Amino acid sequence: MTESFLAPKIVIINTRAANVHSVDKALRKVGANPVITSDPEELASADAAVLPGVGASDAVMTALNSLRLTDPVKQFAASGRPLLCICIGLQVLFNSSEEGDLPGLGLVQGSVKLIPPGMKDKLGNKMKVPHIGWNEVHFTHGETERNPIFRGIPQGSHFYFVHSYRCVPDEQSEVAATANYGVEVCAAVVRRNVIGTQFHPEKSGSIGLQIYKNFFNLCFSTKNNENQPMAN
Amino acid sequence: MLTRRIIPCLDVDAGRVVKGVSFVDIQDAGDPAALAAFYNAEGADELVFLDITASSDERNTMVDVVEKVSSEVFIPLTVGGGIRSVDDMRKMLEAGADKVSINSAAVINPQLIEECAKEFGSQCVVLAMDVKRNSDETTKRNNASEIAEGISWQVYTHGGRKPTTLDATQWARKATECGAGELLVTSMDADGQKTGYDNNVLSQIADSVTVPVIASGGAGALEHFYDALVYGKSDAVLAASLFHFGELRVSEVKSYLESRGIPVRKVE
Numbered sequence: 001m002t003e004s005f006l007a008p009k010i011v012i013i014n015t016r017a018a019n020v021h022s023v024d025k026a027l028r029k030v031g032a033n034p035v036i037t038s039d040p041e042e043l044a045s046a047d048a049a050v051l052p053g054v055g056a057s058d059a060v061m062t063a064l065n066s067l068r069l070t071d072p073v074k075q076f077a078a079s080g081r082p083l084l085c086i087c088i089g090l091q092v093l094f095n096s097s098e099e100g101d102l103p104g105l106g107l108v109q110g111s112v113k114l115i116p117p118g119m120k121d122k123l124g125n126k127m128k129v130p131h132i133g134w135n136e137v138h139f140t141h142g143e144t145e146r147n148p149i150f151r152g153i154p155q156g157s158h159f160y161f162v163h164s165y166r167c168v169p170d171e172q173s174e175v176a177a178t179a180n181y182g183v184e185v186c187a188a189v190v191r192r193n194v195i196g197t198q199f200h201p202e203k204s205g206s207i208g209l210q211i212y213k214n215f216f217n218l219c220f221s222t223k224n225n226e227n228q229p230m231a232n
Numbered sequence: 233m234l235t236r237r238i239i240p241c242l243d244v245d246a247g248r249v250v251k252g253v254s255f256v257d258i259q260d261a262g263d264p265a266a267l268a269a270f271y272n273a274e275g276a277d278e279l280v281f282l283d284i285t286a287s288s289d290e291r292n293t294m295v296d297v298v299e300k301v302s303s304e305v306f307i308p309l310t311v312g313g314g315i316r317s318v319d320d321m322r323k324m325l326e327a328g329a330d331k332v333s334i335n336s337a338a339v340i341n342p343q344l345i346e347e348c349a350k351e352f353g354s355q356c357v358v359l360a361m362d363v364k365r366n367s368d369e370t371t372k373r374n375n376a377s378e379i380a381e382g383i384s385w386q387v388y389t390h391g392g393r394k395p396t397t398l399d400a401t402q403w404a405r406k407a408t409e410c411g412a413g414e415l416l417v418t419s420m421d422a423d424g425q426k427t428g429y430d431n432n433v434l435s436q437i438a439d440s441v442t443v444p445v446i447a448s449g450g451a452g453a454l455e456h457f458y459d460a461l462v463y464g465k466s467d468a469v470l471a472a473s474l475f476h477f478g479e480l481r482v483s484e485v486k487s488y489l490e491s492r493g494i495p496v497r498k499v500e
Binding site: 018019021022025026028029054055056059117126127128129130131132133134135136158160161162163180181202203204205206208209 | 233234235236237272277302303304306307308325326327328330352353354355356413414438442443444465467468497498
């Protein structure tokens with residue numbers, strides 16, 4: 001990595017989701033100076049972007065469509081610049097979701113399905129949907145070393161989840177991490193420069209901030225080594 | 233495996249925490265951000281801030297509190313007290329709250345739950361309910377493991393001052409149908425008694441809804457947390473003064489629960 005002091009421009013895509021501000025605060029905590037925007041031109045000029053989202057996938061897709069951000073987000077992803085997608089931000093990367101009627105961005109092939117309700121845990125209690133709380137995350141083999149976004153995150157770390165639907169990528173190799181909630185829940189997806197987490201790193205304490213720190217570092221290195229392709 | 237959550241609750245009056253932590257040396261025990269940082273370090277899985285400010289002109293101070301706390305502490309934050317509209321809720325969420333709890337306002341106008349859930353998603357909407365047993369006959373405490381049949385609970389509003397005609401379980405079901413994503417159930421009978429959570433009402437409610445239930449009111453000893461999670465079938469346990477006065481530490485509760493086979497998040 002070449003040493004550089006050129007700070008990357010990180011844009012938080014304003015889907016009007018409730019976690020936009022939490023993502024902003026987490027990035028600021030690790031030293032970034034992000035811009036919250038729904039302006040396609042701002043996005044186009046960014047070095048990296050975050051797509052947050054909570055609530056319902058149709059709400060995020062409706063926001064992207066009405067703000068004319070759908071194609072700009074796709075173009076951004078295709079450009080190779082880092083794109084971090086959180087929770088519903090991850091789910092809208094897929095082709096479709098059982099939750100909504102609107103098609104997703106189709107940046108990751110696969111679908112989003114309801115977590116089957118009514119299963120029991122080992123204490124015999126009903127497992128609730130939504131899946132709310134801190135769950136253990138297992139990175140697929142070598143992911144923590146191979147992918148800079150997960151550097152320094154111990155296997156089995158707890159992250160905070162809030163969701164009712166789970167992502168099912170067609171390509172198993174794109175599953176970067178999983179969690180167990182009766183069924184296997186896809187906890188993170190990595191497809192080249194597009195990274196998505198089902199959990200909320202901005203709400204997962206210091207271990208979650210580590211992911212934002214890694215993301216910030218990644219933005220630095222991709223900005224300053226533009227000719228160097230990213231890992232994977 | 234999903235862990236059970238331990239949640240300290242802090243009362244805030246005009247921007248200051250009342251009954252703040254008194255057992256460790258925090259420079260300003262009334263500073264919400266300092267206390268939030270303390271509980272975060274202790275391993276709290278989530279925090280609840282309850283605005284008990286009486287005068288409405290000071291209500292905006294809570295927005296500043298949430299703004300400050302959420303800039304420094306990165307665990308889920310629920311804010312309650314005095315939320316009466318979608319706009320009230322938006323203010324808190326924009327300031328950095330992850331969830332907002334509504335209580336009396338939802339009883340007066342159940343549509344509020346629906347409006348908030350539609351606007352922000354169910355995961356943001358916590359329905360808080362204060363419940364009291366209907367019959368004195370059954371108020372003698374059951375063993376934690378004996379879940380009694382045939383008892384009912386009534387919902388109260390305005391901090392337990394006003395009785396309603398609502399049955400606790402029916403209200404719980406109705407609220408989740410309207411879109412509440414979690415229920416925070418406080419037993420007025422158990423609250424402050426330190427003899428344990430009311431596992432009867434907790435399990436009855438947990439059995440009748442599909443969303444997570446947070447147990448509140450009555451914690452006094454380590455086993456009470458276990459009982460609420462196992463017999464009360466709760467997903468999370470909340471306590472206030474027990475933690476503030478250092479009678480038990482969050483970390484102690486977690487080690488205890490772990491030793492009894494309850495999955496908890498390891499304290500970093």
